[in-house]
Amino acid sequence: MTQPSRPENPLLDAVCHLIVHTYEAKAGESPTGFHFNKYISLINEQTGGPASPLRLPHMWYRWGDEVSRSQVAAQLRWDHTEPPSARVKWDGAPPEPQDDDPVFQQAKMIVDQLNQRYTGEEHLSELIGKVYEYAPFRFQILFREVRESYLDLKGNLRPIEGIHDAAIRPILTNALDAFPATEFPDFRHKVPPFRLLMNSLIDQEHEGTKLAIETSETFWFAFCYHLRLHEAAHANIKRETLDQWHRRLPFDMEHFDRAFNGLLLEAAGRFAGDVEEPELRILVKQAERQQEEDVAILQDFEEDLKTASKYFQAMRVKRRGKAASAARR
């Protein structure tokens, strides 16, 4: 059963419904998460941005300007956590009409224009680019080029020798040189190791592609945990949500550190002979030490895990017995 829309923001509810409904009418399918986020971002921007009566709760995150799903209409249903893979539907009765509101009328005009050009996949990159025009940090625009370049390479059936060095390295260098270090003091020390590893993977050309893409995405996702918390990169987000993002940040960064170490070790395993670059060699050694420490801790819990396993197995048998008895009564 769908809960009625929260009454706090009927204008936003109506615009959300408008986007989904008109896109479905034009395209014959629900908008992707990409389309939904970009449309509502552009409507927000064109109706006043921070001063927009929409009061859109949104943040800059992995896929550009993204709406905070827990703060918009409860009837909006996303069937995937990641916008590129999600379809967004409206589940339930339409919201209260806002046809008398001039901002809603403006939103209708904007959505009509967007639907004329951007339904479907053909011009999606252009749509994303329109939103990135007002990204708070130039680094985001430049790093998008890195990610998109790798996407383009993934589509190549035949490797082209030298293409990574010629095409990816300059874009990557450009992006990392533009990293806003003073705005992200707690993250900036992650950039040099990332640059080192990426350059060594670029040296491997086609053979390094898969790992380079994973390394690039891992780095980007970790950066975005910091990005969404920056004052310039979110608006109308509830205090408790911001607090939750802050609280989980240390855990998110521990995860990144371990994932990055894993990438370093896998990359090092692919080099013929020793790692040549001295700074990279140091990073690999540190990663090896961390992994050894982690494995030692996990080994130490051998008996604990056996005991836990036996206990949970026994509890399952006991509960199934109780459930069967209850069903018979």
Added chain:
Amino acid sequence: MKSDFRYWLQKYRGVKKLPVVAFVEFAALLQPKRSMAQIMGFIRAAGLYIEDLGLDLGHRAVASIGFAQEGEVFDWVKDWRDHVIASHAHTAPVILVTDNVEDFGFLGNRVYSVQDCYDRLG
């Protein structure tokens, strides 16, 4: 947890969430032999993040329990816990990994056994 799964977890680079309910069961079982610091050391070494239930997941758990109660025998001691745990895997592509696949059949193809992890996630 099967004994070698911990090493697979340690190497797996995707996000690995431990629902807070499962963490409480696990930690309570290991105490008093293990201190909380040691248990958290294990959690970190495996690369796990303990995920709070929170209001959104709570709503999903309630909805899920509501569906389960329609025409079925519902065990309030056991089944509510399973639905609370499963709410952490509410939306694709999140999967639930468990030794106990049959009790989470309501998640469809998003519940994996440990062997499924080895076979499908590498």
